Amino acid sequence: MPKRGKKYLESAKLVDKSTLYDVKEAMELVTKTSVTKFDSTVELAVRLGVDPRHADQQVRGTTVLPHGTGKSVRVLVLAKGDKIKEAEAAGADYAGGEEYVEKIQNENWFDFDVLIATPDMMGVVGKIGRVLGPKGLMPNPKSGTVTFEVGKAVEETKAGKVEYRVDKAAIINVPIGKVSFGPEKLEENFRSLMNAIIKAKPAAAKGRYLKSVTVATTMGPGVRVNGSKIVD
Structure with a gap:
């Protein structure tokens, strides 16, 4: 087990591992126990009583956090015609067609965090599925990243839309904001x-x-x- 630093050990004293804190207390504690000099991300980890090996027990979806994640998200939209203009108007960092697919394919270009594509572009996107998949960038209808409503998708992504998905160990890990948000905003996002x-x-x-x-x-x-x- 790696040796813990002095700051971590001091912060850990504030947390009783045997206690289940109510949401408000937990958010106050998590902001007090930040050990980094930079504005730390606050991460939520949920272990679920499901068996992810079964298709009917998959848990996956998206939601827009009221206060965003605190992270600036770069969005690439692959579309055709007027949908490119719609994406640009909504605030997409990059919007275009096959030229971006070629850029990814030939130049190993990944200056984006989220890829949104219209359904009529998925045949082209499939060509780079092998490189997008391992990076978690492959567009998917379930996460709202394969859609003709590109303007709405871009705006939601920029506003703080997050995707949650259960992993093989039945755990969901999602960022819910930054320490600088303070307990109240973190609680609302949570x-x-x-x-x-x-x-x-x-x-x-x-x-x-x-x-x-x-x-x-x-x-x-x-x-x-x-x-x-937890439930409201």
Whole structure:
């Protein structure tokens, strides 16, 4: 186990590992226990009572956080005709057609964080699926990144839309903001995301759905949240 720094050990003393904190307390604690000099990201980790090996127990979706993530998101839109202008008007950083596919393919260009594509471009996008997939950049209808409503998709992404998806270990990890947001804004983002995850509970999931809920800052100690007191 890696040796913990002095700042981490001091912060960890503020957190009782045996306690399940209510949401407000957890957000206050997570901001107090930040150990970095920079504005740390606050991450939510939720362990679910599902078996991701079964298709009917997948948990995946998107939601727009009320206060965004605190991160500037660069958006590339692949589209045709007027949809390119629509994307640019909505604030896309890059918008175009096959020239961007070739740029990715030939120049290994990845100066973007989110790729949105219209359905009629997916045949072309498929050519670079092998390089987009491992980077988590492949557009998908379930995440709202394959759509003809490119203007809306760009605006939501820029406003703080996040995607949540259960991994092989039945855990969802999503950033909910920065320490500088303060407890109140973090709590609003937290509740917005948790409500979306709770609503996405698969019908096939049996037993306790929220196994554990934890928030932590970059390199900071985890703060466990009382899952039974989350729903609005």
